[in-house]
Amino acid sequence: MVKIFIDPGHGGTDPGAVGNGLLxxxxxxxxxxxxxxxLVNEYEGVSVRMSRTGDQTVSLSERTNNANSWNADFYLSIHINAGGGTGFESYVYTTVPTRTKNLQKVIHEEVLKQVDFRNRGMKQANFHVLRETKMDALLTENGFIDRSKDANLLKNDTFLEKIARGHVNGLVKAFQLKKKQTPLPPSDGEAPQWYKVQIGAFRIKKNAEALAERAKKAGFDVFIVKE
Incomplete structure (x- = not known):
């Protein structure tokens, strides 16, 4: 089973970059x-977790700690760029093994096969989510929110599908994932529905951690979210 941890950057009180009517x-x-x-609907032998499934505030350390405690095989952090440029770029940590660079190359190339973005290159950076993860990790910057050309593409759900498909194709190639014989049907082009069950709310963090530990021992996947 390949365990993929997907990290939608920012969230909650942190909007990330803003531009052209987009967050x-x-x-x-x-x-x-x-x-x-x-990944879940179309491929077998893959398990997926996300750092957040809604508009939640999740710290960088919570993101990487959750991935590390789950023993993920790969960490994928999704971002949109800003600063007046244009195009797609990807990042790994400043010192990584050849294996990580190869994973970056495969996913980078597959994304660019799907989308009409300028290739800004495969880069390295000392980002927290790349430095503090124990597994191979990649951060992608998918266009510039403050460049109207890129933003107009990002407003199109079909284009977002292509960005996602490029990442998936790269992961499939990198981890040799096999297609399900009978893939689950897509939800009419909409994002998948997520159902959450909250089992506790506490003012004191250690009380939340104690309940989370009991739930883990009982076999449940657990996340602590600060509201």
Whole structure:
């Protein structure tokens, strides 16, 4: 079983980049949900978790700690760029093994096969989500929210589907995932529906952690979210 941890950047009180009537946090979540849906519905031998499934505030350390405690095989962080440029770029940590660079190359190339974005290159950076993850990790910047050309593409759900498909194709190639004989039907082009069950709310963090630990021992997947 290949375990893929998908991290839609920002969220909640952190909108990320803003421009042309768009919020980065919303685009990140849309793309991440589509990637998750495609992987789970279409491929076997893959398990997916997300750092957030809604508009939640999740710290960087919570994101990487959750991925590390789950023993994920790969960490994929989805972002939208800003700063007046245009196009697609991807990042790995500043010092990584050849294996990680190869994974970056495969996914980078597959995304660009799907979308009409300028290739800004495969890069390295000292980002928290790349530095503090124990598994191979990649961060992608999918267009510029403050460039009207890119933003107009990002407003199109079909284009977001293509971005997601590029990431999925890269993951499939990198981890040699096999197609399901009978894929689950897509939800009419909409993002997958998520159903959450809350089992506790606490003012004191250690009380939340104690309940979370009991739930883990009982076999449940657990996330602590600060409201």
């Amino acid at each position: 980065e946090k919303n685009l990140n979540l849309k793309i991440a949900r589509k990637i998750s849906q495609m």
